[in-house]
Amino acid sequence: MVPNARFLELLQDIEPSSTTVSNSSKAHTNVRNHLKAQEDFKSKIEGDFLSGSYARNTSIRPKTDADGLVRPDVDIIIVTNYTEDDEPDDVLNDLCAALEDEGDGYVVERINKRSIKLITSLAEMDVVPVIKWGEQYKIPDRESGEWKLTDPPGHIAWSRDRNSDFSGRLKPLVKLFKWWRRENNSGKRPKGFVLEVLTALHAPENETHYGEAFAQMLENIHKAYAFQAELDIKPVILDPSVGSDILSKVSITQWKAFMAKVKAYADYARKAQSSDNMDDATWYWRKVFGSRFPATEVENVAKASSLLEKAAATAGTSSYVFPDAMAAPTKPRGFA
Template identity: 65%
Template sequence: MPVPQARFTELLADIEPSPTTKSHASGGHSGIRDHLRTQEEFKDRYISSFLSGSYARDTSIRPRTSADGQERPDVDIIIVTNFETSDHPDDVLNEVCRALEDGGDGYEVERINKRSVRVETWQADMDIVPVVQTSNGYMIPDRDNGTWKFTNPPVHTSWSAEQNKRFGGRFKPLVKLFKWWRRINPSGKRPKGFVLEVLVSLHAPTAETHYGAAFAQLLTNIDKAYGFLASLDQKPFIADPADQSNDILGKVKLAQWKDFIDKVRVYADIARRAQETDDMDEATRQWRRVFGDRFKATANPAKAASYGGFAAATPLAAGYTFPDAMAAPASKPRGFA
């Protein structure tokens, strides 16, 4: 007897970013985009901007709580510019940094990353990524090797929406469950983010409507697909939906991948036991090992009858909306990393 679907939809509602978090994300990215669009030294560089990453694809989960007790969303902002790929990435990112810091409404730059400029405000932590548009996508600067690389975030966003249709609306919830499982049972920094989405697309059952059964099968299928290769110290090539020549595991080290597959194997067994047992208390205990103590308990039917059955499911939160609001920038730069 599987744990009721209600327990999984309740967990999904619980790990959804709160309305306050979404509002802060909206205010943060709107302020950054307006600042760069109007900044005196940068406005001639600015062409357009759009959101990227999990917030754009509606696959984010609630942020971790920071040291000050806040849940700040992590937002990726793409700034389409008229830079040229002959411009050195260091020069491009430094110019974006100066534009962000400039003026009375300037922002505090936390650091310059490999391909972006990081700004952290009370509302949101944001990575600002300058790009140059091409005929079939965008080129992104890479400080590490001084070159520009192809990317196409809008394709990732449309691809994710297509997968959600293919799964009957269950793709994005499964991605969120997968991300939450990774947070509760970490095995290192990578794989993360979009890689997890692609793995769900490749290995989750599209027709299974029960989230517990679908998640257990997802882990089992990933182990079957890559476990033997990992035992041979090999990592697969998994194509980027936006560029079939690009391996989305390119940033994942072999040791990280092996640790991830080992973790998948362990929890695939736990999830199978949770699905196969006839003891509701035991099933709940196993699922709480998978998803942590935010996964609510369900009593055995005999116990549940004494108080009128199982608890009703909480409706799954709706998708993101971004009201117009301005970010509150910080006062002075702390330097680069």
């Protein structure tokens, strides 16, 4: 069995870098301050807060885009004093106009179904207008013309509480799950919050070894939904806060492709956990998580020995000292 320390190394590697977190903070702070300074819109604002994986601390570093930029996704919630009598399309247009008015350092890319998409050199942001609805919120849906129930603070509280149930291991497992999806993509969906809920439902709460916990989670997901998928049936999985179906945007084709990946990689993960040979186990885990999963100690020692020999041959001495552990990466990491 591969030591738990290897999974901790991987988690450290895919964690948001301090640079990316700082860039994200600058980007969303700029947007929030911009809206509060708009004469025609500031009277509509009752508050604002962050949402999504950034707020729930379940993000992984983002991909580098075609231009070589690393831009995380940040969701900004703007609490407004609009009412359900206001047309969702009008509300989104008002917000878009306020954002376009002398926007500083960002570009309004488009009006989405329920948000405004912004692009900056530091981050990509979705700005979402909502109205208070008791202890929860409603969000405008321009396609249906209705206001839909949502509860970002409830999701944050749920994520925090479930992570406590797992003794702090739920969020790392979510990050491993998201990284696995990136390395072994089966389509656009499911993603994000769906993966978090699946982790909370099907990962073992008391398993402390991340490899075993991940293997069991994939096995449990397959066991729970594979039969329905074979019959072209997509399950209903309820939002833990508002009770709606979190798979509503996932097509049956996307769900079946996802389930096929779950089955294949559950087998790889179990083979990794069952192997007594460290090299074989590592090979299987690198099939699951990609080349960033740390190599075996044998490989590391061999590389270190090779470097030592080259250094001695070049400098005429073998007095170089190499660290016992793999050096931490210095290249900035982001999250998504």
